[in-house]
Amino acid sequence: MRKYLYPILIGFTGILLVCIFLFSKSPEKKAATLKLRTGSIALGGEWVETKKVIESLLAEIELNPENYTAKLNLSKGYIQEARITGDHAYYDAAALVLLDDVIANEPENFDALCCKATVLLSQHHFSEALKVAKTALPINPNNAFIYGLMCDSYVELGQYKQAVKMADKMINIRPDIRSYSRVSYLREIHGDLDGAIFASKLAVDAGFPGLEETAWSRMILAHLYEMKGHLDSAEFQYQTALKERPDYAFALAGLGKKEKVNGNYKKAISYYRKAEKAIIEYSFSDELTDLYRLNGDPKNGYKSAYRVIEMLSPLSGDDESVSGHGHYADRELAYAYLKINNTEKALKHALLEYNRRPKNIDVCETVAWVYYKQKNYTKANVFISKALRTGSKNPNLLCRAGLIKFKAGKQQEGKKLLELAFKNNPVLSDIKLKNEANYYRFKK
């Protein structure tokens, strides 16, 4: 009997092997479904319409998995849904799977390539986004949007000259809300605040009232007004956005900021909490951290600070070693760790981001500020000088730069920067920073 055991084993393995080849099927990739919205964004006709369209696209794909037009349209729906709900982790990944499928079958699908670059930008994968946009460009060089995508990628990678070129090309082809917005941002970071406000106004006027992109343009305009110290104009934009798009979370947060600056912390908290309930957005919880602390409630402040870290960690890929679908949120995490005084982790994340895009001024500012908090003023000075290179007049940046220069032993330069920061009496929502800057500004 024993001598038959081995042949039986081989025979049995052979049978199973045949079964594997005959019966195993390639797993079907089902498209991700639409998540139900909650809160105020679930009210109104837009959600009903979105649900109807996305459900019909899902049904079409279920019926014919090779319907690439439906897949492309569904990915567009998910990109929009990510913006509205703030659930970028879910919808960006879902859109990317669909787009990869479309591109694998139609490598020269211009629309799909543009959408993919959009998603990659949203995930902060800027180098990859630029690569995809460059692939799409020769397919349709007369399309304005592709220049917008390239402009965004160049801005985020800190290649500002190329970004300006792309914005010029974009606006020449199609002067609309998207191109005006990009021009506005580029003017802002180059210190031309009046020019930025002018372009931003054009962007708002070019937008259709009530649409998310128009409401977002109003937020940008309001932010520019705040930098010029025009509080009333900023508030007008927030109120108008709320009229056109009720419960628009960023407008609620804007009003919260105004209350915070005026010292009405309780009112500010209620605005931010309302905004936090409407959409998933870490910056609302981040603001709440400061507000709770200012309001004498450090316990809730810490809770909120840790909530921000919890929200950002999976986005930054803390759960995965290397991921093609994760978001990079290390710059945001660096600031979040500073709020719980963990400068070591803050530095680690800041440098991770710096490793990806060393030329970006915001990233240089983050690294500089973390070094400042670590009392390493020499290094902070090196990075802040890089952050100042475009001549931005952002009061936050100028305050930080002034303080760093002061501590690095360059008092004159520091004072000059602090004076410039407060020149227009801007809205500085970071009260701690404002107080610290004011102390050194008036120090003799």
Add this chain to the structure above:
Amino acid sequence: MKPIITALKNNPSLQRQLRLLVVICCLLCIPQLASAHAMDLKNLPTKDVAALYLKLGYTHILPLGLDHILFVLCLFFLSPKLKTVLWQSLAFTVAHSITLGLCIFGVISPPSHIIEPIIALSIVFVAVENMIVSELKPTRMFLVAAFGLIHGMGFASVLKDLGMPEDKFATSLITFNVGVELGQITVILIAWLLVGKWFSKKPWYKKRIVIPISAVIAVIALYWTIERTFFAG
């Protein structure tokens, strides 16, 4: 403290065990090598890429690769001599490195829905073989190498999902394989320390240890084979 040091000095066997324990602890520390953050691999220095992929290879065995752990354990239980089993492990690694490289370079692209059940079936085979053969035969080495080729195709799908830096392809591939090998060595050393060292020379070793453990492994692997063949997707 002094009596312990004296006992250690006078007992070479204890010294060997302690050394082994230190080696296992060092191997178990490999997952701490690289930070687990999403990275732009293109901009990472070579040493960081090497550390990251070494860690990925290691964690792909310990703790994530239960099927590979069971396969290595099957190899170990039939002949729990460290030297023999480490040679088998090396043959397995060399074999899987070949197919892994071929898959990554796109020379072959076997479908994962075929490869995964075959990997499970390979575990069934070695587990049942453990029960029916009386001793390790030279053919086992060839069998291990052949199955290594199959397992390598399984590793490829994981690496493809993770992505590899274009400019540090060789570094990441080699360090991933080294990580896998170190993961296997850890499994073998732990199994040897827990079982092999104490019971391998007992007359009842085969009856009370090899057969029951191999039977359990065979049942688990058979379940995976059926599940991956008929119910996946």
